[in-house]
Amino acid sequence: MGYEDAFLQYLVNNGRITAPQLAEAEQTAERDHSRPTNQLVRLGSLGSEELAEALSAYLEDPMVKINPSGISGDVAGYVDEQTAVLNEIVPVQISDNVLTLAICGPIDVEAAEMLAFKTGCTIEYVVCTRDATKEAIRELYGHDLASDEGDSGDMVQYVAGDRVEPPEGVKVDEVNVTRLVDEIVAHAVKAGASNIHIEPRMDHADVRLRIDGILEDYKVLPGEQHHAVVSRIKILASLDIAEKRRPQDGVIYIRFGDADVDFRIATTPTIYGEGVVMRVLDQSKAAVKLTDLGFTEKDLAVVMEALEEPYGFVLSTGPTGSGNTTTMYAMINKLNRSEQKIITIEDPVEYRMDDINQIPVNHAIGTDFAVLLRSVLRQDPNIVLVGEIRDSETAHVAVQAALTGHLLLSTLHTTDAPEVLLRLMEIGVEYFYVREVVKLIIAQRLVRELCPNCKTDYEPTPGDLTDLGLPPDGKAALKTSAGCTSCRNTGFIGRTGVYEVMPMSPAIKEMMAPDIPLIKVRQGAIEEGMRTLWQNAVEKVLAGQTSLEEIRRAVPQA
Ligand SMILES: [Zn+2]
Numbered sequence: 425m426g427y428e429d430a431f432l433q434y435l436v437n438n439g440r441i442t443a444p445q446l447a448e449a450e451q452t453a454e455r456d457h458s459r460p461t462n463q464l465v466r467l468g469s470l471g472s473e474e475l476a477e478a479l480s481a482y483l484e485d486p487m488v489k490i491n492p493s494g495i496s497g498d499v500a501g502y503v504d505e506q507t508a509v510l511n512e513i514v515p516v517q518i519s520d521n522v523l524t525l526a527i528c529g530p531i532d533v534e535a536a537e538m539l540a541f542k543t544g545c546t547i548e549y550v551v552c553t554r555d556a557t558k559e560a561i562r563e564l565y566g567h568d569l570a571s572d573e574g575d576s577g578d579m580v581q582y583v584a585g586d587r588v589e590p591p592e593g594v595k596v597d598e599v600n601v602t603r604l605v606d607e608i609v610a611h612a613v614k615a616g617a618s619n620i621h622i623e624p625r626m627d628h629a630d631v632r633l634r635i636d637g638i639l640e641d642y643k644v645l646p647g648e649q650h651h652a653v654v655s656r657i658k659i660l661a662s663l664d665i666a667e668k669r670r671p672q673d674g675v676i677y678i679r680f681g682d683a684d685v686d687f688r689i690a691t692t693p694t695i696y697g698e699g700v701v702m703r704v705l706d707q708s709k710a711a712v713k714l715t716d717l718g719f720t721e722k723d724l725a726v727v728m729e730a731l732e733e734p735y736g737f738v739l740s741t742g743p744t745g746s747g748n749t750t751t752m753y754a755m756i757n758k759l760n761r762s763e764q765k766i767i768t769i770e771d772p773v774e775y776r777m778d779d780i781n782q783i784p785v786n787h788a789i790g791t792d793f794a795v796l797l798r799s800v801l802r803q804d805p806n807i808v809l810v811g812e813i814r815d816s817e818t819a820h821v822a823v824q825a826a827l828t829g830h831l832l833l834s835t836l837h838t839t840d841a842p843e844v845l846l847r848l849m850e851i852g853v854e855y856f857y858v859r860e861v862v863k864l865i866i867a868q869r870l871v872r873e874l875c876p877n878c879k880t881d882y883e884p885t886p887g888d889l890t891d892l893g894l895p896p897d898g899k900a901a902l903k904t905s906a907g908c909t910s911c912r913n914t915g916f917i918g919r920t921g922v923y924e925v926m927p928m929s930p931a932i933k934e935m936m937a938p939d940i941p942l943i944k945v946r947q948g949a950i951e952e953g954m955r956t957l958w959q960n961a962v963e964k965v966l967a968g969q970t971s972l973e974e975i976r977r978a979v980p981q982a
Pocket of ligand 1: 875876877878879905907908909910911912913915916
């Protein structure tokens with residue numbers, strides 16, 4: 425509110441109103457729980473036009489005449505009716521992530537910040553008269569400000585609209601809650617967290633962050649703060665704050681400097697109150713390059729070659745969270761040339777890419793992978809990314825797509841690369857089709873990289889050497905790390921991929937038959953030169969990039 429006070433003082437200092445007029449307006453405002461600025465107009469100390477002029481001069485923002493019929497529904501969608509009405513603001517333009525608002529009085533700074541936070545836009549202002557605002561709000565939102573004259577311009581009302589509801593008898597400073605949520609969110613982004621977990625306990629809530637795949641404690645919220653923080657997050661994600669018994673999903677879009685970060689919110693009712701998980705999606709990661717993912721040069725060459733194939737499957741496999749999606753995006757970026765039409769079908773679309781047609785799966789209306797893939801094939805694409813192949817229907821459409829000249833990228837969830845071939849047969853793809861369409865399979869895991877600041881040499885035990893495939897009395901220079909402040913005492917900073925890259929060689933094709941045992945396919949692939957996940961991981965240990973301990977944790981030993 426400091427800003428309104430400063431503006432009122434400016435009016436007095438510039439002789440627009442007298443000190444007694446200000447005092448009267450302030451008194452009335454306090455009695456009516458409304459804004460002194462509005463009272464000045466109501467009491468006749470200042471005309472509505474004069475107020476707008478003074479505000480324009482004070483803010484050094486231009487005075488404009490707004491033409492409600494010239495404002496598109498798109499622009500109006502940036503500000504919801506309640507925010508527009510309570511703050512008497514009108515969104516007039518959106519361009520390059522700058523949202524221009526027409527205001528007719530000093531706007532609540534908190535409200536403006538919240539709007540910037542919600543929309544991910546930078547906010548700029550123009551000033552217009554209150555009458556023009558009223559007319560525009562009536563036109564855009566069908567809300568008649570005149571009918572609730574008297575309390576509509578009231579700041580407290582605005583907060584009430586978006587009020588964080590603490591439990592009875594507990595006072596929670598709303599400003600502090602806003603800051604606390606900002607702080608949690610900003611910290612998570614800075615630390616490179618993939619998820620923020622707010623987990624209710626009996627009398628408090630734990631805030632934990634998943635960083636490089638590992639959950640770390642971050643903060644403890646006392647009970648009353650927990651409820652306020654959850655409500656604040658729900659407001660930002662436009663969720664129903666009154667509904668606490670059903671899970672809800674939403675998204676918050678935030679801009680940090682140049683980075684756009686989406687937070688996908690999922691609330692869960694627990695016996696101790698609502699829990700929240702926020703998935704952090706830094707949109708700059710959509711620009712990931714294949715060369716940055718930790719492939720060996722040889723594997724990279726094999727991958728690049730497969731991407732030149734005019735049709736067929738290029739598949740990536742691993743448990744959830746092993747970086748398959750990132751690999752797919754890197755491939756798309758590699759393939760993204762103007763003469764190729766690329767369509768993705770994703771569940772959900774998490775990263776937005778330039779020049780790519782991305783389609784989200786929507787189970788609620790029955791548009792699953794198979795349905796969308798069928799329709800996408802009529803769009804004449806060259807390359808299609810299908811988020812996942814997990815059922816026979818999708819698999820069949822995908823095979824048809826490949827056989828009719830499309831390159832298909834997709835993921836499965838198997839332990840290793842050879843197993844993908846068997847999985848495809850399990851879900852009903854005939855072995856001769858598997859032989860025909862599969863071009864390349866990449867199995868992968870993510871391992872944490874040792875902190876360069878605190879990593880040290882260590883003497884491996886005979887058991888360590890055996891795991892590394894070396895003679896037990898041999899020698900190897902291994903690294904470990906104790907942890908320091910720059911790695912938050914974890915000993916690791918960042919992650920890299922370990923891969924099992926398996927091209928469909930003539931020998932493997934030849935092996936495809938119903939009931940072929942996995943072990944035979946795996947053996948065949950190794951004979952064809954495939955480096956297993958474990959072997960690739962060992963190479964990274966011997967290179968001092970990660971530790972033996974870490975690959976034992978994250979990579980299947982085979
Ligand atoms: Zn360290």
